[in-house]
Each structure stands twice: as structure tokens, then as C-alpha cells.
Amino acid sequence: MLVWLGHSGGGPPIAPIATAPGPVRGTLLASSADVDVGRLLLNRWVLTAAVCAVVATFVRADTQKPAQTPPTSPSAATAQAQARENRNAPELAEFKMRVAEYVALHEKLESTLPKLPKEGTPEQIDRHQRALGTLIGSSRQMAKQGDVFTQSAQVFIRALLKRLFVNVDHVKLRNTIQDENPWFVQVKVNGRYPDRVPLASMPPDVLKALPPLPEELEYRFVGDSLILLDVHAHIVVDLVPRALPA
Amino acid sequence: MPSALLRYCAVAAVVASCLSCATGPSASRVAGNAVQVAAPPVAAAPVSLPNRDGSLKFVVFGDFGTGERGQYELANQMAVLHQTFPFEMVATAGDNIYGSDRPQDFQRKFETPYKPLLDAGVKFYASLGNHDSREQRYYKLFNMDGKLYYSFKAPEQDVRFIALESTYLVPEQIEWLEETLKSAKEDWKIVYCHHPLYSSGGRHGSDLTLRAALEPLFIKYGVSVVFGGHDHIYERMKPQGGIQYFLTGSGGALRKGDYRRGQPFSERIVADQQVFLAAEIFKDEMVFNAISRTGEVVDSGVIARRQGD
Numbered sequence: 001m002l003v004w005l006g007h008s009g010g011g012p013p014i015a016p017i018a019t020a021p022g023p024v025r026g027t028l029l030a031s032s033a034d035v036d037v038g039r040l041l042l043n044r045w046v047l048t049a050a051v052c053a054v055v056a057t058f059v060r061a062d063t064q065k066p067a068q069t070p071p072t073s074p075s076a077a078t079a080q081a082q083a084r085e086n087r088n089a090p091e092l093a094e095f096k097m098r099v100a101e102y103v104a105l106h107e108k109l110e111s112t113l114p115k116l117p118k119e120g121t122p123e124q125i126d127r128h129q130r131a132l133g134t135l136i137g138s139s140r141q142m143a144k145q146g147d148v149f150t151q152s153a154q155v156f157i158r159a160l161l162k163r164l165f166v167n168v169d170h171v172k173l174r175n176t177i178q179d180e181n182p183w184f185v186q187v188k189v190n191g192r193y194p195d196r197v198p199l200a201s202m203p204p205d206v207l208k209a210l211p212p213l214p215e216e217l218e219y220r221f222v223g224d225s226l227i228l229l230d231v232h233a234h235i236v237v238d239l240v241p242r243a244l245p246a
Numbered sequence: 247m248p249s250a251l252l253r254y255c256a257v258a259a260v261v262a263s264c265l266s267c268a269t270g271p272s273a274s275r276v277a278g279n280a281v282q283v284a285a286p287p288v289a290a291a292p293v294s295l296p297n298r299d300g301s302l303k304f305v306v307f308g309d310f311g312t313g314e315r316g317q318y319e320l321a322n323q324m325a326v327l328h329q330t331f332p333f334e335m336v337a338t339a340g341d342n343i344y345g346s347d348r349p350q351d352f353q354r355k356f357e358t359p360y361k362p363l364l365d366a367g368v369k370f371y372a373s374l375g376n377h378d379s380r381e382q383r384y385y386k387l388f389n390m391d392g393k394l395y396y397s398f399k400a401p402e403q404d405v406r407f408i409a410l411e412s413t414y415l416v417p418e419q420i421e422w423l424e425e426t427l428k429s430a431k432e433d434w435k436i437v438y439c440h441h442p443l444y445s446s447g448g449r450h451g452s453d454l455t456l457r458a459a460l461e462p463l464f465i466k467y468g469v470s471v472v473f474g475g476h477d478h479i480y481e482r483m484k485p486q487g488g489i490q491y492f493l494t495g496s497g498g499a500l501r502k503g504d505y506r507r508g509q510p511f512s513e514r515i516v517a518d519q520q521v522f523l524a525a526e527i528f529k530d531e532m533v534f535n536a537i538s539r540t541g542e543v544v545d546s547g548v549i550a551r552r553q554g555d
Contacts, residue, residue: 119386122352195346203455
């Protein structure tokens, strides 16, 4: 158990209103000596209600108590089973094959470059990333949207995300995805992911539902598109437009 | 007094007390875009870092790689501190390099500002933020061993650090985290990552999907302290589920006055200048000082580790 032993720099705690009724009431009564007590109480009631309403709007929804146990409820188990089912859906078989083909190409081209050491310099990292991007771009000159995310996979993923947003707390999901999601950025297949654009966070529930990817690739949202990002080459492999439910 | 009135008073009092406790008396007040800094609190003297022989001394900060003046000035304060408090490592809470990360960016946004520390042999252990290229994991001076998430033991002390990749929490990472926490025999388990499970930050706030996924594991396996960034302020939370959370997102970038008042989990906020956190662990205690760009100790305290859960 963590025990808070003390702190400073924050000053003494401010006494909550409930513990200091005396001075507040005294001041009010002293300044309103000739006011009818009933009216005063009514005014205070109205004032308190108003303060309460205003204050409540500033208190956000994320005040829930910390979760005490991992999700083991029947609904969590159902969600996990659903996630497994999603990942193994026949509509995704072709997509998985295309991913495997892409990764094979990636590995083949990357093997022609000097191996990036685990303790590299910025020069080595930058050179490797850009060289790999160029090689992949040259080898996939004719690549277009939908080559990896096949038509059936796109339909399936859109529906999957739509279902997820119904079943899971969609406000939390959306907040995580929208957090610094680059809405005004255009990305294209084989194009470099823009250096100055942050990566939108992928909620664990979404990653759990989507088919797993090899280490070379990641899913990310750019606006409402789901993209497939080659993390070694920092390029966009493919995308599903309008993937994020409205 | 009518019972309805009593109920309203009680609710108002509880809500108001949450508000008053949340920010601490010296937090900035925001009016429109203007920032008004309240008068400094009448505070007790800061808790000093004991600077004991054999203790683990380290520094934590995030959201720093801007290459701008604020980052450099805070880095200078770290160098000044290091002369008297020789910390051996730095944990970064992500957003290590903003914008492009060409070699010259690594120079301007990392190697130059922290040169005195790097020259003194201080090791940086990075976690990645949403502004970081995934390939930073191969950068020698970030000591990530080519991994997006990893753990390491303190050189001599009984402390395990765990760096997570919070923008992409794949099921494999969660499984790895559980295995790592379960098998960790160290007294202290300290986790750091970019996205905060708790934050009063106005721009982002608490990451609730992350909290739902990680907090049960932190509680179950005896994590004592968690550091995050992402929101560009400093914040210390009230212990949540027995765990002490810090937000250390003003290591270079700063959003002045950008926080929501009245979060019930909040204990202390500094949102008017850049801040880094210096900490010292000796046996069962961690003493910390939050130090500002001007060298002022703006928050301090002592935390006891969680015992044998």
C-alpha cells in the first residue's frame, strides 16, 4: 500500500465549504440583518443550487474510481470472443495474404540495405528509413488504394468499427482516436507519412478487434481513414477511407 | 431547514471541496487566453532531496524535443542540479523530437541541450510519444535496444522501470506488461509512458481507454509510481488505487494555464513554466522535487512504496 508521507509547495489544504459553515453564515447574516430569514434561506437555496449546477459542468466525466480487477466479466469474455471472431473472419483472408506479400517484399528490399544497428546514429536511422521508402516505392510504383485492404476487407473493417463503437464506450474510443488525429492531412499510397504530423493513438479495444499485423506494419487513423503504416520506411502502404464511424 | 436545501448544500459542499483541493493554491488562473498567476502559496520549505550514498537518483520529463528556448533553459537547470545531485539516469515520457527527426533535429532538439548531462555519463531511457518516429527506438542515446516497449533494472538498487508505448497498445504489449510485472522481483516498480492515465490537461486530459487497460495491472502487481506526459503541464495526482501518478509533460513544450480546474484526482498543478522532476529512491522511500525553468522547487514530497501486494 502506498502511503503519502507528506508534501510541501502546495500550501495548506483549503478547508472545504462544509467544514466552515460558521464564518460564511455569520457574514451573510451580519450583512443582511433586516432581511426576512425565510427569504434568506430561499435565496441561499437558489444560490446553492445555481452554484452546484455551474460547478457540476466543470467536473468532467473521467472521475470514475480506478478499476480494481482485470475485465473478467461475461461481457468482457464475449467481447474477447467477438474480437477473435473478427480477426478470423473469411472476409479478411485475402487481406492477410496481401499483408504477407507486402511484408515479404519489405523484408526482401530491407535485406539489401545495411542492417540498422540497435544502437544507431540519427544519420543511420534516417538513411535507412528513406532508402527503404524509396526501394518500396520503386517496387510498388503501380500500387493503388485497395491493393492490400481489399474491397471485402474494407467493407468488413468499416462494419467492424461501427459495431465496436456501438458495443464499447464510444465516447472514450472516439476521444482517444480524435486526440491529435490529423484531420486536414492528405495521405496517399506509397507516400511518406508527414514528418510534422503526430500519430493518432489506437485504442486497445480497436487493436484487439483488428487482425494482428507483423512488426513492420501498424494501423493508424488519419482523419476518418484507417491507414496501414510501414513503420520502418515511414510510408503509407494502403488505406480504408471513411473507416471511422460518423 | 428544508431537507432539499440540506441535500443541495451537501452536494455543493462536496463538489466545491473537490474543486478547491484539485489545483492547489498556486496554480495559474485562466481568463480567456490570458494567464494570471496567483500569488505564491505560504508554503512549508520544500522537502530536500537527501542525496544519500547508494540511493537511486533520477530525473523524469516529457514533451521536450522542441529545440526552443524553454527546453534549453530547463536543460540548464538539470545540468546545474547534476553538479550537486549526481543523478545517473533520465526517463523520458515521450515526444522526444517534435517535427522532423532528421540528424540535425536530433542534434538541436536533444544532443545539444543535454550535452552536459550526456558528457557526464547520464543515461537517457526513452519512451515514445505520438510525435515520435517509431525508428527512434534504434537511437543509441535513447537506450531502447530497438524495442518500442521494454523494461530495465536500476544499476544497483531494487527498482524496475517499465517503459510503455502508449499510442499503440497491442494485445501483445499488454501480455508482455503483465508477464513483466508478474516476474519482477524488485521492491519498486515504476512505469512511464507518454499518455497519462490521469491528467487535468485542457488539451488532452486523462486517457480513459488506456486507464481501463492498464490500471488493473498496475494495481494487481504493485506498481508504486507512474509517470506520463502528453499534456504540457506538471501535475501530481492524489494517489489512485494506491499508486502515485505524475504528469511530467512540460519538459520543453508548455501550454500555459491549459488545465481543467476541479478534477477530483488532482493534487498539485504547475502550468506557468516548464518543469522537470528529480527523484531519489532509498529503501522504501522516494523523495521528489519538481524543479522549474527558473530553478525553483515548485512541488516536493515523499512517497512510500507499495508493500507486498
